[in-house]
Amino acid sequence: MDILKVGDQEKGACEKCAAFVTVTYQLRDVPFSDGCGLVKQVLVGVCEQCDQVCVLPQQSTPVVKRALEKQRKPVESRVPAHMVDILNLASVEVGCGTEFIPYIVKYYLHALASRKMSAKRLPGYLTTDLAKGKAEKRISLKGQHVVEEVSELKALTQIESTSDLIRGVILKINDDIVQNKRLKPLNELRGIAAAVG
Numbered sequence: 001m002d003i004l005k006v007g008d009q010e011k012g013a014c015e016k017c018a019a020f021v022t023v024t025y026q027l028r029d030v031p032f033s034d035g036c037g038l039v040k041q042v043l044v045g046v047c048e049q050c051d052q053v054c055v056l057p058q059q060s061t062p063v064v065k066r067a068l069e070k071q072r073k074p075v076e077s078r079v080p081a082h083m084v085d086i087l088n089l090a091s092v093e094v095g096c097g098t099e100f101i102p103y104i105v106k107y108y109l110h111a112l113a114s115r116k117m118s119a120k121r122l123p124g125y126l127t128t129d130l131a132k133g134k135a136e137k138r139i140s141l142k143g144q145h146v147v148e149e150v151s152e153l154k155a156l157t158q159i160e161s162t163s164d165l166i167r168g169v170i171l172k173i174n175d176d177i178v179q180n181k182r183l184k185p186l187n188e189l190r191g192i193a194a195a196v197g
């Protein structure tokens with residue numbers, strides 16, 4: 001991959017002009033195609049004729065992805081208060097503060113949805129006493145893959161509601177981390193904590 005600099009020029013196709021034009025790379029604020037939001041100061045190829053952005057170089061795609069990410073709506077669910085306590089205790093077990101909670105839940109969602117970890121006990125957890133309780137606390141999960149992984153895991157477990165699914169995941173975290181201190185997930189989570197901390 002060629003790394004482009006501000007001011008570099010090359011020939012490229014401009015859709016708007018329907019022509020092959022000289023493209024100059026510049027930093028521009030680029031609106032998303034759906035009109036909601038903007039990526040600020042990203043390196044793009046600008047058409048010499050119409051002054052519109054006509055090329056998004058490969059090196060700029062991580063920035064655009066990240067901006068889209070920030071825009072993406074989180075997966076929200078409501079859970080009983082003791083479930084947040086479970087997640088707090090699990091964070092402590094990893095050696096972190098409560099800011100680590102979303103990472104733990106996302107790690108589990110990923111491991112379960114990708115079948116690196118068995119999801120077969122999830123429905124069973126929902127029939128236990130710990131699954132009960134008034135949903136008074138909110139859990140908000142953001143991330144590139146959260147939405148897909150939640151739907152993947154719903155299909156896998158036949159659990160239809162997102163809140164039930166998150167409850168099941170939290171009860172698995174309770175079982176693995178808080179109660180049994182299983183080393184495999186704990187060590188992986190400690191690795192993540194070291195990377196994000």
Ligand SMILES: [Zn+2]
Nearest residue numbers: 014017047050
């Ligand atoms: Zn043009």
